Amino acid sequence: MRCQPHQDNQVYIWTKNKQICLLCDETADTQHSLCSACEGELPWLGGHCQVCALPLPAAGLVCGECLKRPPPFARVEAPWRYAFPVDSLITRFKHQAQWPMGRLLAGLLSHHLLHAYGEGLPRPDLLLPVPLGRKRLRQRGFNQAGMLAGWLGAELRLPVQNHWLLRPLEGAHQQELDAAARKRNLRRAFALHASAELTGRHIALVDDVLTTGATAAAIARLLRQAGAARVDIYCLARTPKPGD
Ligand SMILES: [Zn+2]
Numbered sequence: 001m002r003c004q005p006h007q008d009n010q011v012y013i014w015t016k017n018k019q020i021c022l023l024c025d026e027t028a029d030t031q032h033s034l035c036s037a038c039e040g041e042l043p044w045l046g047g048h049c050q051v052c053a054l055p056l057p058a059a060g061l062v063c064g065e066c067l068k069r070p071p072p073f074a075r076v077e078a079p080w081r082y083a084f085p086v087d088s089l090i091t092r093f094k095h096q097a098q099w100p101m102g103r104l105l106a107g108l109l110s111h112h113l114l115h116a117y118g119e120g121l122p123r124p125d126l127l128l129p130v131p132l133g134r135k136r137l138r139q140r141g142f143n144q145a146g147m148l149a150g151w152l153g154a155e156l157r158l159p160v161q162n163h164w165l166l167r168p169l170e171g172a173h174q175q176e177l178d179a180a181a182r183k184r185n186l187r188r189a190f191a192l193h194a195s196a197e198l199t200g201r202h203i204a205l206v207d208d209v210l211t212t213g214a215t216a217a218a219i220a221r222l223l224r225q226a227g228a229a230r231v232d233i234y235c236l237a238r239t240p241k242p243g244d
């Protein structure tokens with residue numbers, strides 16, 4: 001952008017360094033708006049399923065569910081468990097439109113992904129945000145997954161396709177349906193735009209939180225059927241199994 005000051009400018013460096021931690025209001029000593037003490041206390045995902053990122057007691061395992069029925073996606077990447085304070089940061093971003101919270105979380109997720117690429121995770125060809133239904137989009141005014149994908153795309157230098165995935169059907173809130181109705185609903189909920197070119201491509205689907213993984217699986221199935229070579233899921237947080 002033309003209006004942005006040049007990076008070498010002293011004022012720019014000063015304002016850039018003087019970030020305030022969004023959690024404790026102290027001056028942040030990191031490149032993000034989060035101090036290192038607060039960063040260390042985030043609910044980092046420990047041992048987890050190598051496929052769906054479900055929190056597990058040990059590292060390097062695949063969960064029973066993924067062994068029994070391998071999902072249509074190759075891998076879920078999430079830095080955190082869905083727990084305090086990440087849950088409240090996500091809520092403030094999503095339901096109170098507090099962009100700095102989303103920006104911070106996206107910055108930390110890109111950091112996590114760059115590290116994963118360094119460890120051998122293949123880089124995708126492009127990012128696709130999980131779309132919101134039209135009604136929900138009207139209520140909220142923005143798609144949080146689309147914003148996350150935009151920030152990630154800029155930091156990871158990956159193209160983002162905001163209009164390839166469509167959500168033509170909007171049923172009841174998924175939470176209000178029983179398992180069978182949810183599944184039926186999901187199968188019809190998503191569609192692809194005619195301009196989507198997926199053949200042979202490695203896609204990373206972007207969403208804020210992965211709960212049951214049913215939505216991600218439904219979209220991944222659709223993408224694979226349309227020719228995608230591989231689908232990964234990038235999200236901020238993974239919920240533990242209910243009761244854990
Ligand atoms: Zn702090």
Ligand SMILES: [Zn+2]
Nearest residue numbers: 049052063066
């Ligand atoms: Zn799993």
